[in-house]
Amino acid sequence: MSKKLLSGPYIVWMVGFTLIPLALIVFYGLTDKAGAFTLENIMAIAQPERLNALLRSLKLSLVSTAICLVLAYPLAMILKSLKVGRGSFIVFIFILPMWMNFLLRTMAWQTLLDHNGVINNILRFFNLPELKIINTQAAIIFGMVYNFLPFMVLPIYNVLVKIGDDTVEAARDLGANSVQTFFRVILPLSMPGVISGITMVFVPALTTFVISDLLGGGMILLIGNVIEQEFTFTTNWNLGSGLSLVLMVFILISMAILAKYDKEGEGAAF
Amino acid sequence: MKKKLTAALLIAAMCVSCLTGCGGSKGGENGVVKVYNWGEYIDEEVIQMFEEETGIEVIYDTFETNEEMYPLIEAGGVAYDVICPSDYMIEKMIANDLLAEINFDNIPNMEYISDEIMEGSRFFDPENKYSVPYTFGTLGILYNSSLIDEEITSWESLWNEEYAGNILMYNSPRDLFTAPLKLLGYSLNTTDTAELDEAKEMLLEQKPLLQRYVMDQIKDTMISGSASIAMCYSGEVLQLQEQNPDLKYVIPEEGSNYFIDSWVIPANAENKENAEAWINFLNDPEIAYKNFEYITYATPNTGAQEMMDEELAANQAVNPSSEVLSRCEVFRTLGEEGDALYSEMWMEIKDAG
Structure with missing residues (x-):
């Protein structure tokens, strides 16, 4: 009984802030302004500009997920080999930026990368070529990687520290060299963390509209911006919700992949 | 199903009223x-x-x-x-x-x-x-007189290739369309598709010359000199001039938004x-x-x-004079269809390039 009571607040939370909003989005997405059923809001994604925005978002978020993975895996290996505990200072440093507001950090990068920004002023001082990535897709990818990297590092690190040294030693005993040990033992065992990291980077990257506005200078339209525009400028909640549903399909696909590979929930980030 | 939905909505309503009820202070x-x-x-x-x-x-x-x-x-x-x-x-x-x-x-x-x-x-x-x-206030052009020699008088300058890469436009459709519509001599409140199409073409042409579409970031960017010319609401100007005395503000001769x-x-x-x-x-x-x-x-x-x-x-x-204000138009509401039209054209512009 007491256990049930304890779960009460979470059930209220889940229903109030997850299930009902989700139901409202589905409801708005599948109805028109008069409240009648329609698929028009979903089909609206086929309009060339929106489709382009969706494809562009998919491309940018896939690229930044890949970069995050390439950066995060070796980093997680290094953290593991340092044999520092989870509470160590080095791990702490990687979590530290997440204590600061996401928006603030992104705005800071805008000032840093600006044509007359801090970085370019330093480069100019040393007569080095200027950095011209602000307001381009490269800047958006940079912003995504910077903001979401911890979400890739932590799940991979958490899985890696659970692989005991004896497992690795056993592999070496049985004649595997270090490359074989990595590809046949460590990598397969760390897959749950990798998959979890991919989802945790891919989903927010796919849906972001702030990064493209701040670092893309509003010049690059992502699907998040399209949806935002429907809510903020045209105040067409039905269309905005319909487009969100389309986006949700991609999120559900990545969740399904996660569920398939990470049955025991080993890849949890925290 | 309908009952369930009603029930869910009622619960939602209860949650909301409970939250505001508990959260409100006596004042x-x-x-x-x-x-x-x-x-x-x-x-x-x-x-x-x-x-x-x-x-x-x-x-x-x-x-x-x-x-x-x-x-x-x-x-x-x-x-x-x-x-x-x-x-x-x-x-x-x-x-x-x-x-x-x-x-x-x-x-x-x-x-x-x-x-x-x-x-x-x-x-x-x-x-x-x-x-x-x-x-x-008014919508006008803000420019940095240390980077731009000529005296700016017209919206035309926002299409000047000399300033390519240093031009800022507002990231909001009504403000953005003000410049081309006034250059073309149309009303700011037009919902005529042909007129808006002309304006859209001008904005598409302009996009490669822009540094970015901005809202509040205009302040930092203009003060630091990272951009040399921008659309700007008059209210920001005093603050900006205090921090960078080279900045000048002009209401274009074609008229603007008031x-x-x-x-x-x-x-x-x-x-x-x-x-x-x-x-x-x-x-x-x-x-x-x-x-x-x-x-x-x-x-x-x-x-x-x-x-x-x-x-x-x-x-x-x-403190714009009556003479200046007489050349300016107030934004009227465009209605749902008008808004949708602007939104669609804005999306086309942002999608380009």
């Missing part, structure tokens, strides 16, 4: 007033002074755009007592019965509001029943008299001048205007 001795204003649009000291003088506690929230504010008020989830939208949005709110008539008996300081601006308000509030002007931001009281306000006390307090000449010094948008308060020194009073950015 000052004379209750509260819930103010919804633009960001950075009041001297915060004025809020304190109001609380001390009237004993009314101020609950203060801010928004960034009219479009962000409107759905909140329309949905009615939050009952604000006094809001400060722009002209065309006020017109839309009046049309949709979202506003309450103001009781001007509670606002004796109305005598200070300039007749000219009250007359201008009739574009969106024909009987002057729903709104009290707070600030007004806006009035006014206080309105939503129909679902719970503390209407407190809202009126708030509006009255802000129009006390001393307070209005204090606010003007902070936000630097032109004030319609004649009492505050008289307190300005000669240099300020002569500055067209802060």
